[in-house]
Amino acid sequence: MKKITGAHAFIEAIRCEGVKHVFGYPGGAVLDIFDAILDAPDLQFILSRHEQGAVHAADGYARASGNVGVCLVTSGPGATNTVTGIATAYMDSIPIVIFTGQVSTHLIGNDAFQEADIVGITRPCTKHNYLVKDVNDLGRVIKEAFYIARTGRCGPVLVDLPKDVMNSLVNFKYPESVSMESYCPTYRGHLGQIKRIVGMVLKSKRPVIYAGGGVIHSNASDELFALAEKIRVPVTTTLMGLGAFPSGHELSLGMLGMHGTYAANMAVTETDCLIAIGARFDDRVTGKIDEFAPKAKIVHIDIDPTSISKNVKVDLPVVGDCKLVLKGMLDQLEDMKQEISELRNNSESWLARTDEWKKEKPLRYTQGDTIKPQYVIERIDEIAPDDTIVSTEVGQNQMWTAQFYRFKQPRLFLSSGGLGTMGYGFPAAIGAQVAFPDRTVVDIAGDGSIQMNIQELATAVQYNLPVKVMILNNGYLGMVRQWQALFYRHRYSHTCLSTSPDFVKLAQAYGASGLRVENPKDVDDAIREALATKGPVFVDFVVESEEDVCPIVPAGAPINNMLLV
Amino acid sequence: MKHAISVLVENQPGVLSRVVGLFSGRGFNIESLSVAPTLDPSKSKMVITTSGNKQVLEQIKKQLNKLISVIKVVDYSEKSHVEREMILVKVKAREESRAEVLRIADIFRARVVDVSPTSYTLALTGDTGKLQGFIEILYPIGILDFIRTGTIVMEREMHGRRKLVS
Numbered sequence: 001m002k003k004i005t006g007a008h009a010f011i012e013a014i015r016c017e018g019v020k021h022v023f024g025y026p027g028g029a030v031l032d033i034f035d036a037i038l039d040a041p042d043l044q045f046i047l048s049r050h051e052q053g054a055v056h057a058a059d060g061y062a063r064a065s066g067n068v069g070v071c072l073v074t075s076g077p078g079a080t081n082t083v084t085g086i087a088t089a090y091m092d093s094i095p096i097v098i099f100t101g102q103v104s105t106h107l108i109g110n111d112a113f114q115e116a117d118i119v120g121i122t123r124p125c126t127k128h129n130y131l132v133k134d135v136n137d138l139g140r141v142i143k144e145a146f147y148i149a150r151t152g153r154c155g156p157v158l159v160d161l162p163k164d165v166m167n168s169l170v171n172f173k174y175p176e177s178v179s180m181e182s183y184c185p186t187y188r189g190h191l192g193q194i195k196r197i198v199g200m201v202l203k204s205k206r207p208v209i210y211a212g213g214g215v216i217h218s219n220a221s222d223e224l225f226a227l228a229e230k231i232r233v234p235v236t237t238t239l240m241g242l243g244a245f246p247s248g249h250e251l252s253l254g255m256l257g258m259h260g261t262y263a264a265n266m267a268v269t270e271t272d273c274l275i276a277i278g279a280r281f282d283d284r285v286t287g288k289i290d291e292f293a294p295k296a297k298i299v300h301i302d303i304d305p306t307s308i309s310k311n312v313k314v315d316l317p318v319v320g321d322c323k324l325v326l327k328g329m330l331d332q333l334e335d336m337k338q339e340i341s342e343l344r345n346n347s348e349s350w351l352a353r354t355d356e357w358k359k360e361k362p363l364r365y366t367q368g369d370t371i372k373p374q375y376v377i378e379r380i381d382e383i384a385p386d387d388t389i390v391s392t393e394v395g396q397n398q399m400w401t402a403q404f405y406r407f408k409q410p411r412l413f414l415s416s417g418g419l420g421t422m423g424y425g426f427p428a429a430i431g432a433q434v435a436f437p438d439r440t441v442v443d444i445a446g447d448g449s450i451q452m453n454i455q456e457l458a459t460a461v462q463y464n465l466p467v468k469v470m471i472l473n474n475g476y477l478g479m480v481r482q483w484q485a486l487f488y489r490h491r492y493s494h495t496c497l498s499t500s501p502d503f504v505k506l507a508q509a510y511g512a513s514g515l516r517v518e519n520p521k522d523v524d525d526a527i528r529e530a531l532a533t534k535g536p537v538f539v540d541f542v543v544e545s546e547e548d549v550c551p552i553v554p555a556g557a558p559i560n561n562m563l564l565v
Numbered sequence: 566m567k568h569a570i571s572v573l574v575e576n577q578p579g580v581l582s583r584v585v586g587l588f589s590g591r592g593f594n595i596e597s598l599s600v601a602p603t604l605d606p607s608k609s610k611m612v613i614t615t616s617g618n619k620q621v622l623e624q625i626k627k628q629l630n631k632l633i634s635v636i637k638v639v640d641y642s643e644k645s646h647v648e649r650e651m652i653l654v655k656v657k658a659r660e661e662s663r664a665e666v667l668r669i670a671d672i673f674r675a676r677v678v679d680v681s682p683t684s685y686t687l688a689l690t691g692d693t694g695k696l697q698g699f700i701e702i703l704y705p706i707g708i709l710d711f712i713r714t715g716t717i718v719m720e721r722e723m724h725g726r727r728k729l730v731s
Binding site: 119124128180181182310 | 579623628631636
């Protein structure tokens with residue numbers, strides 16, 4: 001067998017994993033790998049303009065496609081710049097593998113130039129990480145890294161590659177299988193528990209399904225839909241679960257939690273059986289934890305045992321993959337026609353009640369002389385194709401998108417839910433566009449958050465990735481301003497962005513297109529024009545400056561305590 | 566209540582840091598810790614003593630199990646077990662107290678491991694309660710130096726005897 005360098009072995013390994021696209025940024029410690037990349041025309045490398053952008057792009061790629069996103073950066077600052085992106089992926093359970101350069105092994109610990117203990121730094125925000133000290137371990141480590149990232153509860157895995165390991169020679173053979181004594185996720189739910197869950201659900205009078213991102217990760221939307229229809233149970237989703245159940249369906253209650261719908265929050269407060277599927281009872285969902293779903297028996301289906309009874313005491317847990325557990329439930333329900341019809345009879349009045357809540361207090365806003373941000377989102381939803389991928393930044397733009405864009409399929413909504421990372425949306429949209437070059441990809445942004453990774457416009461232009469960035473420009477860090485207005489006596493401390501750049505000129509300076517819209521009647525035309533334009537476009541929507549996201553549940557209050565206007 | 570949790574891990578660099586980082590990052594408490602390789606040198610066993618309510622302990626065990634480098638987690642407070650710690654204690658021993666220190670050592674079955682004209686160094690193993698009692702008795706005499714290991718535990722082999730009794 002011919003010996004090859006660690007760098008060429010690296011290329012061979014990721015090729016064996018089926019990697020087609022790598023996001024990243026070069027530097028001294030990864031020169032060998034970047035040299036080897038030139039010999040691999042089958043790998044498309046996307047040069048970001050900041051390492052954070054590269055990780056978010058790999059993350060957006062993974063969320064949209066379901067495949068592992070890959071990122072390659074240099075040591076020291078290159079590696080530390082990835083930390084926000086890694087923590088974002090960790091909080092939302094996104095499968096990415098981050099390769100970082102490292103100084104040569106004999107220099108590790110010497111405070112060498114561009115040295116950082118990235119394995120130490122990222123230990124708490126990765127699912128697992130590795131430092132490869134011996135080139136003979138390279139194949140096994142990369143195999144394990146991809147396996148860990150995409151199995152069980154997915155997450156980011158970092159592999160640190162010292163320079164001397166990359167230029168030493170190895171007889172390389174990529175392992176065919178993984179053998180890890182200490183890692184064995186549970187996929188099949190316990191059959192007895194599944195039977196008990198079905199029994200509990202069938203006995204309930206006012207059941208509600210609370211579906212989270214886990215349904216999307218395990219591609220269980222069809223099973224969720226089948227279950228909800230079969231037993232006629234209303235469904236609310238978390239932010240991460242948007243698209244897991246079609247928004248606008250008669251059984252859909254919309255999103256729950258801090259900015260959830262009135263119907264969803266009331267239903268969860270009144271339900272006698274809450275069926276949590278791939279969700280983790282986050283504080284933005286539960287509000288005051290002691291008063292969350294106070295009348296309910298709680299069922300919890302999750303692949304991660306640590307999620308169960310972490311925040312809320314669960315009556316019936318089952319650890320397993322959402323798709324397999326839901327299939328198991330559907331199998332059990334096969335020969336229970338009698339019980340199902342009883343449940344459906346019982347729940348008719350419950351469904352009537354949830355419908356009433358929906359009609360009584362729907363999400364609403366009033367369009368006046370200035371453009372309302374919610375209106376822009378509704379119009380994008382109306383005009384853009386059905387398979388449009390929508391990313392968001394974090395803040396008001398994110399919550400309005402969650403409320404007013406009707407996501408009907410999974411993997412169309414990309415947003416930083418757990419960590420709440422401003423600057424996520426634009427690079428994530430770039431990653432999604434790389435995965436799906438022919439689909440429409442829109443980033444719904446604010447004037448604050450778009451500036452956190454605006455340099456990625458150069459990436460979009462370089463690779464002709466026609467991402468459409470819709471900036472809801474209200475001149476404020478809107479969500480924080482809203483909190484200051486509601487809970488800090490309108491004292492706007494450092495939330496006014498009066499000196500934003502001219503986004504149209506800025507887009508043009510990068511070689512992209514820019515549009516500005518100030519009048520509500522021009523919104524539709526601008527969206528159409530942006531979607532019809534070939535390259536990346538910034539559309540600067542000058543919107544109502546002090547519009548609030550409603551409903552809002554004040555921090556620490558129970559979720560049925562909503563400020564509606 | 567104190568819980569002694571044993572954690573079988575892969576014997577690799579950084580694994581201790583993963584376990585300890587988990588405790589600090591999630592606000593769990595470590596009262597004592599002992600780590601050493603097992604008979605199989607590719608693995609290490611840690612024993613962590615910790616405390617918390619039922620929910621916290623459940624989380625500790627689950628979170629430990631979630632770490633990729635962790636192979637097995639056992640909570641010994643749920644099992645009949647033998648528990649040992651060891652202390653080395655250097656006690657002031659001048660003429661008037663030299664005999665007294667040896668008497669106390671004898672009562673507790675401690676061993677004298679070092680001696681000087683003014684002090685004895687005693688080694689004692691036992692469970693937490695015994696060691697605590699020993700320290701309290703020696704304290705008035707004057708403790709010059711003191712060091713204590715973490716707890717180690719092993720499950721009792723009682724299955725056969727249980728059968729005989731029932």
